[in-house]
Amino acid sequence: MTTDDSTPSDRRTELLEASYGYVLEHGLADLSLRPLASAVGSSPRVLLFLFGSKDDLVREILDRARRDELAFLRTLRDDHRQPNLAELGGRVWDWLADEGHRGLLTLWVEVFGRSLTDPDGPWTGFASATVRDWLTLFARGQSPRERRTVAGAARRTMVLSLLRGAMLDLLATGDRRRTTAAVRAGLDGLRTDPPASGRSAG
CATH class of the missing domain: 1.10.10 (Arc Repressor Mutant, subunit A)
Structure with missing residues (x-):
């Protein structure tokens, strides 16, 4: 009031x-x-x-939405334990699958799409920024040696793709049990670190 x-x-x-x-x-x-x-x-x-202007208001609303996303990422970064990539992916999925976040995630999907189809709108750069945010987080679930390799970059990209695809499925169908089982199955393959590659991710 x-x-x-x-x-x-x-x-x-x-x-x-x-x-x-x-x-x-x-x-x-x-x-x-x-x-x-x-x-x-x-x-x-x-x-x-x-x-x-209306566009300026929309930009501020999107900045506000991104602050909610970054606040969650910050809780994971501030956790002094060193989770592996699979554990980190599981914790992110628990957050994505929380019904209380549906409105934020639906907005995220809408704006992600608009930033690709209308790159000059108030959502300019939104898609690429969120990809960077999540990949930076997932790098924390890798050893310093692994995260610098091409294979390490591919593994965290795979986790991001798995979670994003399952999130879209969940938003479309509401089938939390099936999508969660799929995520757990996908993450199980990441329980052990791969042999270190000598190639740097750059």
Whole structure:
């Protein structure tokens, strides 16, 4: 609830959070300022005044979504245990399969696709940035020697591909049991480190 004592900065933060919640529920397709403003208790004029343009508002909403993703990644990076790649993949899958994250992941899929088909939109670079974020995390599940090799880069890319494909399947079907079994089966092949390759990943 906004009070008369709220500063423009406070109101901007409040409206960004409310807009983020709206987009998590409704997505970005055909997003219009008028229904958005009505849903968040504002007006199109105020949103444009505080955020500059619709595209600027969308960029900030996507930045807000990415902060949620990075917050989860940070919890894994801050864990002082050294998980292997399979264990790390399993923990990421548990998070992806949590029904409470469905809105965020659905938005992620939508924006990932838009960043490929409309690279000049407010989602510019979103797909490549998220790939880098996840590959950087999965490198933490590898020994320093392995992560520098071509084979190491291929293994963490394989984990990312496995989880992303299973996540899309889960979002489409809701079949958590089957997709989880598939992920566990795929990760079982990563329980032991491969022989170190002398080739560097660059």
